[in-house]
Amino acid sequence: xxxKKILITGNEALAEGAIQAGCLFYAGxxxxxxxxxxxxxxxxxxxxxxxxxxxESELAAINMVYGASAAGARSMTSSSSPGVSLKQExxxxxxxxxxxxxxxxxxRGGPGLGxxxxxxxxxxxxxxxxxxxxxxxxxxxxxxxxxxxEHMFKAFDLAxxxxxxxxxxxxxxxxxMMEPLIIKPTNHESQTKNQKPxxxxxxxxxxxxxxxxxxxxxxxxxxxxxxxxxxxxxxENKEARYEGLFLDQAQELIMVAYGSMARIAKQALxxxxxxxxxxxxxxxxxxxxxxxxxxxxxxxxxxxxxxLVLEMSYGQMxxxxxxxxxxxxxxxxxxxxGGGILSEDExxxxxxxx
Amino acid sequence: MQKVFSRPQALKDKQxxxxxxxxxxxxxxxxxxxxxxxxxREEVIGIAPVGCSVIAxxxxxxxxxxxxxxxxxxxxTAIKRLKxxxxxxxxQGDGDxxxxxxxxxxxxxxxxxxxxxxxxxNAVYGMTGGQMAPTTMLGQKTxxxxxxxxxxxxxxxxxxxELLASxxxxxxxxxxxxxxxxxxxxxxxxxxxxxxxxIEGVGFSLVEVLSSCPTYWDMPPVKALDWMKExxxxxxxxxxxx
Ligand SMILES: Cc1ncc(C[n+]2csc(CCOP(=O)(O)OP(=O)(O)O)c2C)c(N)n1
Ligand code: SF4
Numbered sequence: 001x002x003x004k005k006i007l008i009t010g011n012e013a014l015a016e017g018a019i020q021a022g023c024l025f026y027a028g029x030x031x032x033x034x035x036x037x038x039x040x041x042x043x044x045x046x047x048x049x050x051x052x053x054x055x056e057s058e059l060a061a062i063n064m065v066y067g068a069s070a071a072g073a074r075s076m077t078s079s080s081s082p083g084v085s086l087k088q089e090x091x092x093x094x095x096x097x098x099x100x101x102x103x104x105x106x107x108r109g110g111p112g113l114g115x116x117x118x119x120x121x122x123x124x125x126x127x128x129x130x131x132x133x134x135x136x137x138x139x140x141x142x143x144x145x146x147x148x149x150e151h152m153f154k155a156f157d158l159a160x161x162x163x164x165x166x167x168x169x170x171x172x173x174x175x176x177m178m179e180p181l182i183i184k185p186t187n188h189e190s191q192t193k194n195q196k197p198x199x200x201x202x203x204x205x206x207x208x209x210x211x212x213x214x215x216x217x218x219x220x221x222x223x224x225x226x227x228x229x230x231x232x233x234x235x236e237n238k239e240a241r242y243e244g245l246f247l248d249q250a251q252e253l254i255m256v257a258y259g260s261m262a263r264i265a266k267q268a269l270x271x272x273x274x275x276x277x278x279x280x281x282x283x284x285x286x287x288x289x290x291x292x293x294x295x296x297x298x299x300x301x302x303x304x305x306x307x308l309v310l311e312m313s314y315g316q317m318x319x320x321x322x323x324x325x326x327x328x329x330x331x332x333x334x335x336x337x338g339g340g341i342l343s344e345d346e347x348x349x350x351x352x353x354x
Numbered sequence: 355m356q357k358v359f360s361r362p363q364a365l366k367d368k369q370x371x372x373x374x375x376x377x378x379x380x381x382x383x384x385x386x387x388x389x390x391x392x393x394x395r396e397e398v399i400g401i402a403p404v405g406c407s408v409i410a411x412x413x414x415x416x417x418x419x420x421x422x423x424x425x426x427x428x429x430x431t432a433i434k435r436l437k438x439x440x441x442x443x444x445x446q447g448d449g450d451x452x453x454x455x456x457x458x459x460x461x462x463x464x465x466x467x468x469x470x471x472x473x474x475x476n477a478v479y480g481m482t483g484g485q486m487a488p489t490t491m492l493g494q495k496t497x498x499x500x501x502x503x504x505x506x507x508x509x510x511x512x513x514x515x516e517l518l519a520s521x522x523x524x525x526x527x528x529x530x531x532x533x534x535x536x537x538x539x540x541x542x543x544x545x546x547x548x549x550x551x552x553i554e555g556v557g558f559s560l561v562e563v564l565s566s567c568p569t570y571w572d573m574p575p576v577k578a579l580d581w582m583k584e585x586x587x588x589x590x591x592x593x594x595x596x
Binding site: 024027070073200202214 | 414
């Protein structure tokens with residue numbers, strides 16, 4: 001494939017990224033604002049001779065993904081907030097059976113049916129494990145259409161590397177906005193031929209494989225959970241990613257935002273720097289593992305630094321920032337959700353007041 | 355000397371955890387015998403439910419997956435679509451298939467997935483302590499119907515097989531029972547047919563197996579078999595439904 005540039009929505013970029021990353025199985029259920037994604041998948045997966053299923057519910061969809069992953073295929077589902085709530089039991093099972101998969105959540109307003117406006121209020125659900133049990137999912141947060149596309153490669157690679165569900169967490173704004181996308185040639189098809197000796201293929205020439213998350217014998221579940229925890233520590237040590245701006249000098253204010261919110265925050269930051277405010281910027285790219293280290297480094301450069309966390313929620317990621325800062329600096333928060341999105345002006349006004 | 359009875363290769367040499375007189379052990383064996391006789395052990399992928407038979411994969415000697423309670427047919431759908439050359443089946447209780455998993459059951463059947471379903475109807479929830487199932491008999495006392503199932507409060511025994519038979523994409527449904535050796539033989543034939551259908555690409559095939567739960571029917575095993583014959587088969591008539 002040659003490199004080409006196209007104008008495309010975030011939802012379509014996520015779908016195209018999945019296709020190029022070698023996704024062999026998709027199951028989903030329609031919900032706004034991610035409908036372009038499922039529509040695009042239905043067309044592209046069939047074109048590519050892969051499996052697309054419109055499931056009868058998000059419950060069925062996530063459990064189909066469980067089956068597809070157990071059969072060794074790169075597999076994914078996508079939805080938006082209420083639908084992702086329904087998937088939580090399945091995600092817990094996927095984590096418990098150590099099955100790789102990708103789940104896209106294009107967040108909308110909640111709680112309940114909420115509305116279809118963009119929001120970031122599923123951060124807790126994504127990063128804390130909305131389902132039962134001591135498990136984690138890797139959470140990636142793209143903030144542009146290009147990144148939405150590229151994160152799908154990363155998501156499938158991480159899922160396979162660590163045998164873990166990976167959540168790509170976007171919001172309705174990212175899902176529906178159009179931006180130019182550069183599609184690069186890839187050889188990701190080879191990734192799909194990954195050796196998965198544990199997969200269910202029929203037991204010809206080997207002992208039977210069993211995919212399960214059930215450990216009844218005394219001590220077995222604890223042993224398994226400790227193994228999971230070791231894996232999670234390894235991911236925390238190796239996979240945390242962020243984008244930083246102006247972090248090499250000591251700053252008075254550091255803005256922290258992810259996803260679509262980070263786009264607006266970055267504009268506000270540049271505007272404030274024009275007005276000679278000493279300000280920097282952290283955009284977590286992995287929400288779990290959270291890029292904790294950089295916060296300590298920033299505080300060491302200037303112990304009087306203040307953090308301003310901006311979210312399309314009433315304060316969720318701010319808790320991770322506070323944990324990372326660990327009482328060593330002031331952490332301020334500004335957020336809106338349920339329809340309103342913080343404007344550049346609101347951010348600038350608030351930043352000047354602190 | 356000729357050996358005329360032995361353990362099927364598709365069954366591991368392992369003692370089951372089932373109560374004395376439970377039907378699950380017999381049903382597991384019938385599945386294993388059918389798999390062996392059709393020579394498909396190395397192609398089979400079984401989906402175990404959540405219920406008393408949750409660890410069926412510890413007894414069967416072929417590839418298996420667990421599924422969340424009620425979701426076995428969603429899991430099976432994905433595997434079969436990706437691996438049409440494999441023989442994929444689910445083994446599910448009445449709570450799993452006809453209560454919490456009803457939507458998956460109906461929609462998998464309606465999509466006409468080329469799958470085999472072994473549906474164990476024992477008229478109660480065994481694993482969780484003998485509560486009412488959708489298939490509990492009218493008047494039957496369970497942990498959650500202490501005065502017996504009352505149709506005005508709990509509805510009637512759900513005949514999911516008859517409901518499914520109305521779908522054009524469903525190709526084969528038969529109800530069998532494990533209450534005596536003759537019926538067990540018929541059950542075996544039906545189970546084998548349901549696998550044969552999948553091999554031939556016929557489409558969605560389900561065998562409903564009436565099975566005993568002496569523990570939560572509060573009966574000795576032999577009386578439980580009589581109760582199946584006298585009571586259960588009246589509500590759930592045996593034979594080919596579709
Ligand atoms: C989501 C969920 N809800 C409830 C349960 C508890 N549970 C386990 S098995 C079961 C019912 C099993 O009954 P059935 O399917 O009839 O199988 P049996 O045990 O009788 O063979 C229930 C309610 C569960 N494991 N998961
Ligand atoms: S509780 Fe009932 S279904 Fe479960 S093992 Fe015992 S007899 Fe069988």
